Amino acid sequence: MKYWRETIAITQRILIELLRRRRSLIFWSIFPISVLILSGFILAERAELPLADAFAYAAPSTLVGAALFFSCLGGSVATVVAEREQQTLKRLFISPLSGVSYFLGIFLAHSCIGLGQTLLVYTIAAFWGATFNGSILLGLTIIIMSIVAYVGLGFILGTQLARRIEDVNALVAAFGVPLLILGGAFLPASLFPKTLINIAKYNPIYHMNEALVGVSSQGADIGKIISHFIFLSVFAVVMVIGGWLSYRRMLVVERRL
Numbered sequence: 001m002k003y004w005r006e007t008i009a010i011t012q013r014i015l016i017e018l019l020r021r022r023r024s025l026i027f028w029s030i031f032p033i034s035v036l037i038l039s040g041f042i043l044a045e046r047a048e049l050p051l052a053d054a055f056a057y058a059a060p061s062t063l064v065g066a067a068l069f070f071s072c073l074g075g076s077v078a079t080v081v082a083e084r085e086q087q088t089l090k091r092l093f094i095s096p097l098s099g100v101s102y103f104l105g106i107f108l109a110h111s112c113i114g115l116g117q118t119l120l121v122y123t124i125a126a127f128w129g130a131t132f133n134g135s136i137l138l139g140l141t142i143i144i145m146s147i148v149a150y151v152g153l154g155f156i157l158g159t160q161l162a163r164r165i166e167d168v169n170a171l172v173a174a175f176g177v178p179l180l181i182l183g184g185a186f187l188p189a190s191l192f193p194k195t196l197i198n199i200a201k202y203n204p205i206y207h208m209n210e211a212l213v214g215v216s217s218q219g220a221d222i223g224k225i226i227s228h229f230i231f232l233s234v235f236a237v238v239m240v241i242g243g244w245l246s247y248r249r250m251l252v253v254e255r256r257l
């Protein structure tokens with residue numbers, strides 16, 4: 001119960017701070033909505049699809065590529081860096097707050113944001129007639145694993161590579177944008193040449209995108225996306241372990257300063 005109370009307290013603090021600033025939440029809402037609308041109308045025009053089908057296809061790619069990437073990965077990197085700059089970690093050492101609770105609190109806060117973006121993206125898509133064709137439970141599992149993977153990776157990047165807030169944008173752009181394009185977030189992977197498809201198979205965003213598109217727009221079951229599901233499951237576990245180890249290493253370093 002102690003860990004649970006502390007985790008909820010950290011989560012509430014981060015979410016309240018974001019609500020007070022508002023700008024980040026507004027931008028995290030505007031960006032995926034813009035990408036979804038553009039992708040939906042481009043697909044409808046170029047692929048000659050009904051609007052409902054176009055938005056059904058664009059929604060999962062927009063969610064994992066535009067929404068969750070920048071809020072859960074970029075947001076967790078920014079949170080970790082900001083907490084270091086504001087000396088929050090120094091105060092952690094002289095308080096009864098557990099490091100486990102602090103880690104889980106940041107994790108849960110960005111998970112809440114990611115789930116909120118999920119509702120936002122699919123609500124906008126539903127406005128143009130899109131429907132979720134597959135298992136909602138399976139789709140939700142893929143979304144949660146994607147959030148877990150992004151936040152874990154955010155901890156790794158935020159603790160090991162970013163030192164100042166100014167580093168966040170450069171870091172996310174350098175690592176993220178090429179992976180997003182290669183993952184099929186902005187262009188369907190079916191348009192890629194075979195060489196890029198072979199490279200994309202090592203890109204976790206590609207597996208997030210293909211799994212969620214398969215379930216959401218094509219109604220695929222677990223058997224049809226099993227290779228993507230297994231890759232994403234392993235990647236999410238590795239990122240959580242890596243994020244926790246990176247966080248622990250950061251605490252050791254901060255204690256010495």
